[in-house]
Amino acid sequence: KRKRGPTYYAVQAGRNPGVYHDWDTAKAEVNDFAGAKYKGFDTLAEAEEFVRQYTPSGNTPSSNTPSRNAPSRNTPQKFYAVARGRVPGIYTSWDAAKAQVTKYQGNRHRSFPTRVEAEGWLATERGISPTKNSAPKKQKKSNYTAVPFMHNGDFEPGMGPLPAGSEDGFDRTIKLNHETGNIEAKSEAELNAQIWQPTGEFSGPLQIWTDGSSLGNGQLGAVGGVGVYFGANHPQNISEPLNGERQTNQRAELTAVKRAIDIAPLDRDVQIITDSNYAIKCVTEWCQKWRVNNWKNSGGKNVENKDLIEPILDRIDVRNLAKAQTEFKWVKGHSTDEGNIGADLLATNGAR
Numbered sequence: 001k002r003k004r005g006p007t008y009y010a011v012q013a014g015r016n017p018g019v020y021h022d023w024d025t026a027k028a029e030v031n032d033f034a035g036a037k038y039k040g041f042d043t044l045a046e047a048e049e050f051v052r053q054y055t056p057s058g059n060t061p062s063s064n065t066p067s068r069n070a071p072s073r074n075t076p077q078k079f080y081a082v083a084r085g086r087v088p089g090i091y092t093s094w095d096a097a098k099a100q101v102t103k104y105q106g107n108r109h110r111s112f113p114t115r116v117e118a119e120g121w122l123a124t125e126r127g128i129s130p131t132k133n134s135a136p137k138k139q140k141k142s143n144y145t146a147v148p149f150m151h152n153g154d155f156e157p158g159m160g161p162l163p164a165g166s167e168d169g170f171d172r173t174i175k176l177n178h179e180t181g182n183i184e185a186k187s188e189a190e191l192n193a194q195i196w197q198p199t200g201e202f203s204g205p206l207q208i209w210t211d212g213s214s215l216g217n218g219q220l221g222a223v224g225g226v227g228v229y230f231g232a233n234h235p236q237n238i239s240e241p242l243n244g245e246r247q248t249n250q251r252a253e254l255t256a257v258k259r260a261i262d263i264a265p266l267d268r269d270v271q272i273i274t275d276s277n278y279a280i281k282c283v284t285e286w287c288q289k290w291r292v293n294n295w296k297n298s299g300g301k302n303v304e305n306k307d308l309i310e311p312i313l314d315r316i317d318v319r320n321l322a323k324a325q326t327e328f329k330w331v332k333g334h335s336t337d338e339g340n341i342g343a344d345l346l347a348t349n350g351a352r
Helices: 023-030 044-052 094-101 115-125 188-192 249-263 277-292 306-321 338-351
Strands: 008-013 018-020 037-041 079-084 089-091 108-112 174-176 183-185 206-215 223-229 238-241 270-274 326-330
Touching: 008 023, 008 044, 018 023, 018 044, 023 037, 037 044, 079 094, 079 115, 089 094, 089 115, 094 108, 108 115, 206 249, 206 338, 223 249, 223 338, 238 249, 238 338, 249 270, 249 277, 249 306, 249 338, 270 338, 277 306, 277 326, 306 326
Parallel strands: 206 270, 270 326
Antiparallel strands: 008 018, 008 037, 079 089, 079 108, 174 183, 206 223, 223 238
């Protein structure tokens, strides 16, 4: 059986002595360095001990070639523990630790006079019991950094390894914020949310008629109503007043569409029939540019009724994942279409 190569590369004498994970990085520290001394090891403990044993003899850097990481003989050694940062771990130079926490939201770090204290604090921060240190009590000072322990919680959302229990390479603990375009961690409520839907055998798309009404539209004191029509005397028919301060016809039309798409089974094709060209274009055409332009219209102003349009689009996205089609059909208002007449009556009654 072929023997595996070394895992840790210890640079005892080089530009920046320490333990490295990959040969390319270690090689850069010893190439063209007079008196370079290095070796590969299978374990971290062996590599660290090799670095500790180094006692310079005639190789002390002169004033013209300062060692940027070597601590001053008069300066006490410090150990910087980074619990939350780009790469958590224990560092022996503040510059290295500072690079891990600067501009890192929610960073957490502390300095300690001994490595044992730093390791104990770091273990406590991670919620694990610190192990006893098997290293000798007296150790020579060195400027290497410990190999960091990393888990999903050490990274910004979506940037770390997949959490335990992930399926098909999907991390269900994160979401896309449509406002900022950033990946965010889901709240506890979002993680526990469930989508309820009726199931069963269906044939053909479910047809739902929607209509919105606003008595006195555009005037002070206007009152809106919402109508959703599944069929004559259907138990899921909706006739209700429009919520909110803005009682406009457009908001009533969009609300009716939203109510219909929320009620429709996720796994069944749906055809929503409405006499509102505005509502149809909002959720099929204009929305594509609005999303790209951060919900700004062609005039650079905020898109009106975004609070109704965006939830409709989100619901359509969920339906797409369930492989259910969502179709919109326009019909002329106040015509002979039975469903449109029924939805109009429900909307008008909802406004009264």
